[in-house]
Amino acid sequence: MDPSRLHPQARAAMQVQQRVPLTRATLPAARLSMVRATPAEVGSAPAIRSVVTFDAGGVPARLYRDADHDAMPVVLYAHGGGWVMGSVDTHDGLCRHLAAASGWAVLSVDYRLAPEYPYPAAVDDMTRALTWLRGPGAARHGLDPGRIAVAGDSVGGHLAAVTARRARDAGIRLAGQILICPVIDPAADYPALDEYGLDREEMRFFWDAFAPPGVDRTQPDLDPLRADLTGLPPAVVITAELDLLSAEGERYAARLLAAGVPVTAARYQGLIHNFPRKLALFDAAHVALAQLAAALNRW
Template structure:
């Protein structure tokens, strides 16, 4: 008996399918003292960002947030429910990045845009937004957390100070070797094919940080996971490598949660950021 296999959807069709679920984290429910849109200069153009300031009575630390969406979808707007809650609960300025999406922009374009935003904010956020001087933290969910994980290792190599990173349900292994659900594996294959150049190996640590041989010297990390996530096995392996390297790492596992971010996860991340970003750190 021959089985019928539906045609592979295009990246634009997948993007439309994903974005129909937007906003992923509900409407904006937290009032900000200020919200500002502008572009960070990079490579002769601008990377769009939106800055969320929860209050203005004192300088606040900065968290650069990278949204998820399978590398091909999502936006600043789709994640405002998460970013505004994080800003309010952690008492931080959140800078959400509108990076270029695949397949129009293949990796490492988006990652490099996000890194440029981090570097620019480190130099200019205090003057432009009255932010607290000092190292900046990273955060992101899913594909955005994948970019953040990649940037952790780049920051180490470039000696770029980071205050820490909160990775919500990160994707750290592009081989999807531990993903057992056939439909999920198929979706991952589509995302990876649309995002990464064909000559980049799936096990290359530059795109799959789980395969990095050295986890020492990284900025502090918090993993916010769901125990029902299809990527949970690889996420725990990543946590294990951090532990083996005696890294400053914390893991919060949201029980009964899949590949999603809940209020409990945001609360845990906010508490970690609040403590971390108010501890004096060396430049």
């Protein structure tokens, strides 16, 4: 890849977080590094009307609302972090921005992390939170159980895609799905883009932590490309040119379209993995956020 393709803001952004080689032994340091980099990457978040942390059907979650009327549509959000790091705190700023820009409520799920809790823990936590959203608890928080979208960034995009398929299989009609720089393919042949942030060895570590050797990674809960995609809700898929995950995200978008699912897929040129979360570093993050808010308002 021609280095001149790298956006100047991406070049600066890669210096913000201290990179820790990922092993089981260094994982605590990697988790802390992500937390410490968050203020510089995400910046100040807008003040919104209500932020409440509570138990959503046995799963810790944080609800963002920027309006006080009842029956608000809601985004069920899964954070990124390789299934092994990240939390509602590292994604607090992004969820605040999304709630403010879209007018939807956002329920951010603090799902269990690998390797302490490998597959299917995170997937099951998302499903449990979705079940809670469709019950009386959500109505007590002023949410519309009939108008729910799923969303996530990086591995959160994977969890959102799987949750959308599980919902369809259960006869639940979702409003849409938002996949931001998603992880999709456990058998991906990653391109040589390691110098731009997320690298191939990190992805191998993430997959081995989440779905350890011996787990069948060809099942649809782990490989959404192998699932029947017909009847899934409309999708927005955001990818970045210099993200080693861009090809699999775009392949999934194409598969959705071929299955008759309405899809908007946008590749942002010169940018790197998960730029939309880094609202303090990328002008394009705000453009992507506006695109996501517009999609929600159409749904």
